[in-house]
Amino acid sequence: MNRHYTVIRTADAWRIRGIGADGPNQFLERVNLRGLAEGSLRTYAFDLVVALNWMCDRSKTIENLRRQDLYDFVRDQQQGARAVTINRRLRFFHRYLAQAKPDEFAPRDFIRSRRRRTQSLPYMKEPRLVKLPLTDRGFGDRRKVTCSIIPVAILQME
Numbered sequence: 116m117n118r119h120y121t122v123i124r125t126a127d128a129w130r131i132r133g134i135g136a137d138g139p140n141q142f143l144e145r146v147n148l149r150g151l152a153e154g155s156l157r158t159y160a161f162d163l164v165v166a167l168n169w170m171c172d173r174s175k176t177i178e179n180l181r182r183q184d185l186y187d188f189v190r191d192q193q194q195g196a197r198a199v200t201i202n203r204r205l206r207f208f209h210r211y212l213a214q215a216k217p218d219e220f221a222p223r224d225f226i227r228s229r230r231r232r233t234q235s236l237p238y239m240k241e242p243r244l245v246k247l248p249l250t251d252r253g254f255g256d257r258r259k260v261t262c263s264i265i266p267v268a269i270l271q272m273e
Contacts, residue, residue, distance in 0.1 A: 119171040122160045129160035131167070138177070139163055142211050159207050165192075166208040177215050185209070 120133035128147050131139045143160055151159075169188055170180065185205065192201045212220040 120164045120167045122164050129156050142214055162204040162207045
């Protein structure tokens with residue numbers, strides 16, 4: 116993968132260096148106003164660089180990027196990133212696109228909320244451990260609860 120964009124640290128913020136990086140840098144400045152932790156701002160800058168480099172590698176621009184291309188982005192990210200990382204990158208990339216091109220990438224249609232699941236955005240579930248009670252006695256007293264821990268791996272594309 117060619118590095119068209121890179122992340123640099125300036126005195127007051129994380130910035131993106133590359134041709135046409137004014138739009139992404141303005142977006143990062145708005146994110147910076149939220150007062151997030153330094154590590155979060157750095158992570159978001161690198162996530163945006165990954166997405167921008169992906170667009171450049173596929174000769175995509177903001178103008179010709181479509182919703183279907185985000186599925187290709189997720190598919191390409193699955194080769195080396197964890198599900199949590201892919202989801203974070205996709206959400207942040209989508210926020211940037213919604214600001215740059217609100218007609219095509221409206222947040223209400225695309226981002227999966229915790230209360231209501233939409234079918235338009237793929238997401239991946241992390242493998243996790245599920246605790247199942249062996250008996251129903253003892254739930255009032257934590258010392259008496261007996262559980263069995265079962266590893267469960269789930270990959271779900273909706």
